[in-house]
Amino acid sequence: MGAIEVAEGIHWVGALDPDLRDFHGFEVEEGSTYNCYLVRGDKAVALVDTVNTEFMPQLLARVGELVDAADVDYIVVNHLEPDHAGGLLEAAAAFPNARVLCSAGAARAIPEFHGPDLAFTVVGPDDVIDLGGRTLRFLPMPMVHWPDSMFTYVAESRTLLPNDAFGQHICTEQRFADEVGVERILEAVDLYYANILMPLTGPISKAVEKLAAAGWELDVIAPSHGAIWRGEGVRTILGHYAELLAGGDDGSVVVAYATAWHSTESMAHLIADRLREAGVQVHVFDLRSDARSAVTRALLRARALVVGSATLHHAMLPDVAAYLQYIAGLKPAGKLGAAFGSYGWSSGATAQIRERMESIGFDMPLEDLQVKYRPLDSDLPAIDAWVESLIERVR
Ligand code: FEO
Numbered sequence: 221m222g223a224i225e226v227a228e229g230i231h232w233v234g235a236l237d238p239d240l241r242d243f244h245g246f247e248v249e250e251g252s253t254y255n256c257y258l259v260r261g262d263k264a265v266a267l268v269d270t271v272n273t274e275f276m277p278q279l280l281a282r283v284g285e286l287v288d289a290a291d292v293d294y295i296v297v298n299h300l301e302p303d304h305a306g307g308l309l310e311a312a313a314a315f316p317n318a319r320v321l322c323s324a325g326a327a328r329a330i331p332e333f334h335g336p337d338l339a340f341t342v343v344g345p346d347d348v349i350d351l352g353g354r355t356l357r358f359l360p361m362p363m364v365h366w367p368d369s370m371f372t373y374v375a376e377s378r379t380l381l382p383n384d385a386f387g388q389h390i391c392t393e394q395r396f397a398d399e400v401g402v403e404r405i406l407e408a409v410d411l412y413y414a415n416i417l418m419p420l421t422g423p424i425s426k427a428v429e430k431l432a433a434a435g436w437e438l439d440v441i442a443p444s445h446g447a448i449w450r451g452e453g454v455r456t457i458l459g460h461y462a463e464l465l466a467g468g469d470d471g472s473v474v475v476a477y478a479t480a481w482h483s484t485e486s487m488a489h490l491i492a493d494r495l496r497e498a499g500v501q502v503h504v505f506d507l508r509s510d511a512r513s514a515v516t517r518a519l520l521r522a523r524a525l526v527v528g529s530a531t532l533h534h535a536m537l538p539d540v541a542a543y544l545q546y547i548a549g550l551k552p553a554g555k556l557g558a559a560f561g562s563y564g565w566s567s568g569a570t571a572q573i574r575e576r577m578e579s580i581g582f583d584m585p586l587e588d589l590q591v592k593y594r595p596l597d598s599d600l601p602a603i604d605a606w607v608e609s610l611i612e613r614v615r
Contacts (some may be wrong), residue, residue, distance in 0.1 A: 223258070223282040224395050225375040227356050227440045227446050231258045233267070233282035234444075235275035238391045243303075244313065245546060246415040247511040250408070251391030254303055257381055258286055259374055261351025266294035267315065268356075268372050268381050269444055272306035275591045279307065280314055289315050292529040294349060297322040297340070297355065298383040300329050300368045304444055309334055320348065323360045326368035343370075347435075359430055361385070363423035365416065371431065378439035385444030386457050388412045397457075405447045406460055407517075412445070413464055415513045415519035419551040425465050428458075467554060469523045472501035473614060476515050478508050478537040483562035483594045484530045487603065490595060491526060491560065494607040499518035500614060507539040514547050521545070523614050524556035525582065527573050531561060534568035544576045548615035556613055557582030560606075585613055 223231040235280070238251035256269035256279060267286050271279050283292070292315035296304055298321075308330075312320060320340040322330065328344045343349070349356040357373045365384040372381040388408035397405040417424060441449040441457060449457045475492050479485035485506070492502045503518040519525055527544070529536040559573035570588035578584055589606045591599050 221393055223285045226257070226299060226395060226442055226450075227374070229260050229377040230304070230374060230377050230379055230442070231260075231282075231286055232395055232442070232448070233258045233286070234254075235271045235278035236317060236391055236393070237275065238479065240389070240391070243389060246389070248389045249511065250389065250446055252389040253391055255387075255442065255446075255448075256304070257442060258283055259351060259354060259356065260287070261354035263352030264293040264350070265291050266296055266349065266351060267292055267302060267311065267318070268296040268355055269298050269304045269383065270295065270307040271437055276307040276310045279311070284553055290317055292318045293351075293579065294318055294356075295320050296372050297326050297330075297368075298370045298372055299444070300326050300333055301366055302455045304383065305333070309338060312338060321358075323358070323368050323370040325360060325366075326370070346427075357436075359434060361423070361430070363420050364427045365420065371427070373434075373436050377438070378437045380431075380436065380438055380441045381561050382441060383444040384416070385424065385443060386441050386461065387447065388446030390446045392447070395448050397453045398451070399448050400447050406456075408446060409457070409460060410464075410520060411513060411517045414517045415550070418492060418516075418520065419549065421465055421553075422468070424461070428465065429459060437474045448469055464520075469555075470501065470521045471614060472503060472518070472522045473524045473526060473610070474503045474505065474515065474518045474522045475526045475528070476505045476507050476543065477561075478506065478530070478536065478539040479528075480530035480532060484528045484560070486595050487560055487562060487591060488528050488591070490600075490603050491607055495611065496605060498611050500608075500611060507543050512543050515543065516547060516550065519552055519555070522555065524558065524610065525552070525577070525601065526560065526610070527577065528560040529569040529573060531563035531567050531569040534566055536561075536569040536572045541576075542544040544573070544580065548576075548580050551581065553581060555582055557584045558586045558589070558610060559584070562591045562593065562595070564593060585610045586610060
């Protein structure tokens, strides 16, 4: 698969990583792409972003299809995270005539990441890089996703290169969302947003406002991961982000559990069945086997997270602790929480779940639901009453 033109004068020259399954804790089921772009004008050429070091051969081969290495005049660093700038030093060596352009935030971090020898020039909103019939403009977008993050815009091609924003961890040979299927890509957007961007809603809201204020015409939004948005897809992804940023929920409940001898599992399914009977949408996950990224995607739009664990050594099971640790950094906001589980001769799991969920910020208005050993018919009235209380809160 070679370089692909994604807008007039702009080619995708990135890398495919179909085997990726773990992106710093985010379980990626469909691999990813590291997108970067070669922008060619009449008199100069710019490479916007690079890729992680191990994928640089793909990038260099694709750039080599289009230009000689000596003809690359600029390397734009939109973001310093290694999936986009891991190969920066290698690119600077491969394109010896290129000036490195970056944000003020990146200027502070480049020496810490890549040592003191890499020369660079800071660019910002007042700068225009003229490539000859094609220009580059820049907007710093701190914390979308790191302090160094920046959007680059090619006015003449009406194309935005926003790095992590609007992207998805998905790996296909098709480059455009409309080729892959917009619904599938939007699901991947939610997965990415929930597992990477959820705690950055404030900075992303500011970025979207800043983008609107810039008044840039957009025919193409080409992120650094996954599929590219063009035509009607531009409105689709901007509208989808507006919805994500508005927050709110769809009234659904996520039931996530780990069990020792199927008792807590039985409780989870009893709770889910009662919720469904009451017309509440439910997503059930076994934390021992289901991907935590999938649980978190469901949590993104849920009203409540109900977490269950058997008690082991007076504590919650390790898979439950690991999931709560995972979402602690993602800071899901405005959600209800509840804890349930079975125990034998001493309890402890639900108290730990409650403490952890409260520290994350969940509102936990219900008493914990606990069953000794196994949920028997005699326990059903208490379970039903507990679910009724949950439904009242959810509604
Ligand atoms: Fe895709 Fe924040 O790196």
